[in-house]
Amino acid sequence: LPEYAFIGRSNVGKSSLINMLVDRKSLAKTSGRPGKTQLINHFKINKNWFLVDLPGYGYARVSKKDKKTFQKYITEYFLKRKQLVCAFVLVDIRHEPQPIDMEFMEWLGSNGIPFAIIFTKADKLKSGAIEKNVKAYLTKLLASVWEETPPYFITSSSKHLGKEALLNYIEEINQSLNPNDL
Ligand code: GDP
Numbered sequence: 001l002p003e004y005a006f007i008g009r010s011n012v013g014k015s016s017l018i019n020m021l022v023d024r025k026s027l028a029k030t031s032g033r034p035g036k037t038q039l040i041n042h043f044k045i046n047k048n049w050f051l052v053d054l055p056g057y058g059y060a061r062v063s064k065k066d067k068k069t070f071q072k073y074i075t076e077y078f079l080k081r082k083q084l085v086c087a088f089v090l091v092d093i094r095h096e097p098q099p100i101d102m103e104f105m106e107w108l109g110s111n112g113i114p115f116a117i118i119f120t121k122a123d124k125l126k127s128g129a130i131e132k133n134v135k136a137y138l139t140k141l142l143a144s145v146w147e148e149t150p151p152y153f154i155t156s157s158s159k160h161l162g163k164e165a166l167l168n169y170i171e172e173i174n175q176s177l178n179p180n181d182l
Helices: 014-022 064-080 099-110 127-143 163-176
Strands: 003-008 041-045 049-053 084-092 115-120 152-154
Touching: 003 014, 003 064, 003 115, 014 041, 014 049, 014 115, 014 163, 064 084, 084 099, 084 163, 099 115, 099 127, 115 127, 127 152, 152 163
Parallel strands: 003 049, 003 084, 084 115, 115 152
Antiparallel strands: 041 049
């Protein structure tokens, strides 16, 4: 089955987003304690695709050794997993483009891995500020390697925003896939 990977800095709101998408509050644990998701978790959705929860990156309090291990898992997954269709990179809408996120997207791009951006915690900003921060990311991406900006989604797990758009996007890709490729 096709897989869609979700990844981002710790505390970006990944667990909350996954809970919103999966609709079962107990599935991914949220906590005030960043860095808790440490392994690759698969959630089967609608019997036809997997949501893949990848470890968060860039959390300062994780030891160097753990960081290396995370990196190895993530790298292997992205480079070798045939079922992977698209990566969703989560970024907190409140922040300007962060080097670690930019680097990661550039790495995905240079390895030919399709990705989309999910902006999280949209309830925390007014629409003007949301537009400004989204634009900052897209402009920066255009300035680096790409001629086209990736698809993006604006979400809020606490206000339950962006779920339909995201799930529709995934379903649309699923329908265009050739089952023999997976
Ligand atoms: P993870 O470490 O990326 O899995 O992040 P979590 O889902 O555990 O969320 C980290 C913190 O951000 C928690 O305190 C959440 O309650 C909060 N949070 C997550 N999503 C949202 C959101 O959409 N809006 C708001 N206001 N807070 C959020």
